[in-house]
Amino acid sequence: MSPVLARGPDLEAFVRRDGEGGGRLELLVAGARCAACIRKIEAAVDALPGVAGARLNLTTGKLAVDLTGPDARPDVIMETVEALGYRASLFDPAQAVAAQDQEGRELAVALGVAGFGAGNVMMFTVPAWAGLFGQELNASTLTLMYWMAAIVATPCALFAGRPFFRSAWTSLWRGKANMDVPISIGVILTLAVSFSETLLHGRHAYFDAAVTLLFLLLIGRYLDHRLRASARSAARDLLALQAPVALRLHHGVESGVPVAQVRVGDRLAVPPGQRIPVDGQVEAGVSDIDNALITGETALTAVGPGARLHAGALNLTGRLVMVASARSEDSTLAAIARLMEAGAQSRSAYVRLADKAAALYVPIVHAAAALTFVGAWALGLGPREALLRAAAVLIVTCPCALGLAAPAVQIAASARLFRKGVLVKSGAALERLAEVDHVVLDKTGVLTEGRPRLVDAPAHLVALAAPLARASRHPLALALAREAGLGLVAQACVETAGQGVEGLIQGRRARLGRAAFVGVEQAQGAETELWFGFEGDLKIRFTFEDAPRADAVQAVADLRALGLTVEILSGDLAGPVSRIAAALGVVDWRAGLTPFDKVEAIDTLKARNRKVLMVGDGLNDAAALARAQASMAPGAAVDAAQNAADLVFTGEGLAAVATAIGVARSARARALQNFAFSAAYNLLAMPAAMAGLVNPFIAALAMSGSSMVVLLNALRPGWRR
Known part of the structure; x- marks a missing residue:
């Protein structure tokens, strides 16, 4: 359980003070999901009196605040974070891991419950459909079947719908309407009308529709969560390369200290075979350093007094004495991890499009339903008939097809690519991949085999x-x-x-x-x-x-045939890079780049409105992979690069890159067709329901039919095979 926090002087007990009057407060921040969250929280805390700096880590949720003197108020810091809409508590590593996993467990359980409900409710609704084939149940048996369907579907729908209900309530509380608002209203109203019809011995109820819709939507929601979890895993893989313990030298005596306690100016010893704990400079000793993390290349770097060292680099041959120039959370590794986190936490463009549609959909459709109810009652219909007509408007325009328009296409396209040896980690990756117009390739391990x-x-x-x-x-x-x-x-x-x-x-x-x-x-x-x-x-x-891959020349030609420009960004020396570029006919190339140089190059291209696909395999590529519009990594890449990439392709060749782009473009066309169909369907169905030409049962069939059309269109590219 998290500690009970008190405002005021009690929080001072949790501040680690140093001998110079400064200190550090560590908080666990829940709810931060993207780079904008990081900037907002850090800027607000930095502006408080007595705060020297604030650093938020998305991977752990830890907000580390450096305090300079008595003016710093820990209680004010916590209140400032909570005023921004985030939850704050004292940092506990175990609690941080539990908080990160809680959302995934909730979505997984909700998905399981919705699947259980969608499957089992059919035992009672399928017999009710028998009337469509001339085998209609008598009234009492039909009512019994609906009550049994209600017993199964209602608790499942209410439980599985909690993620949507919370999101809808939060959106409405802020005066906005996202896609979860009409979904929540549609589910609740469908259950309400179904109960009304069951109580009044009506002919049609729709319990199965409510729980099945939630099941389909939760599939996409859970996959999106797994994408974000993968980004956090990539950052953790990278930070795991940082040595947990550093050997601090004090008056010639070595003592092991946690790397988090290393301060700027500390003298540290690094024996052969150990990783550099923090950024710094060599004071004494000579050695060979494996800087593959920074350059991505296998060539070792000889270092001596005055040479710069990066956290995570491997000291191979000699004992070094270094002077720390940064704390562990400010090291090169930590900076790369932050870039990976910020780059990977982006929302789907189609989700944003659906949310914009929802902003128009909610007031228009619900106003139309209200006008239908009032108008029908005013024209002499009873309240039950008026309610059914209004319900028909909401049911027939329920955004099922709109909600499935993109996920259905993404699932079908992901399956096609999987058969071709490409693993797609999120539907949003296909959206971004379809828009790329420039491809950036790493050299070692991508264009070449990756070993001398x-x-x-x-x-x-x-x-x-x-x-x-x-x-x-x-x-x-x-x-x-x-x-x-x-x-x-x-x-x-x-x-x-x-x-x-x-x-x-x-x-x-x-x-x-x-x-x-x-x-x-x-x-x-x-x-x-x-x-x-x-x-x-x-x-x-x-x-x-380092020999080029056998199909590297053909792969570059295939990319150009798709209308893409190609560039090589490498941490290797200019000689090898120029030779491989000449062999492939690539004019634009850069050599000797650090991970930050690659990120800067990606940002420069994005500033020129270029949509960049990054293909890399090394730890030094991880930040650029997360920063690009879309990213791919080979199956032989390091774990951090695979986790940071949107797609992972197996095999020894590069043909999968062009193949994935072609499939993504086809998927984009299908998704846009689905959106257009959803809009046309609603424009035709709503007036018909308002005029009473569509009863709730026909509305449910039409709603299901629209979803089926969307699904069939998503599968259409695979029919030829």
């Missing part, structure tokens, strides 16, 4: 160097060892950070590494070569390449 491969080396020379290669963890040495296969390992090996490895092979001293380290003078070093040689003997040069 030895080029044209005789087997006997490979065998000579293999014992030293097996003793190193350098990516190029691993490629050399992989080519040689299993075998002996050199003895007395010593690896020099940033240079290479030295050891004894059958009693002879040998070296493997950079040209200068091996003793080759005036050689032009390259990032894709290794030198090997025995002491006092000839030196051997091994070259490596």
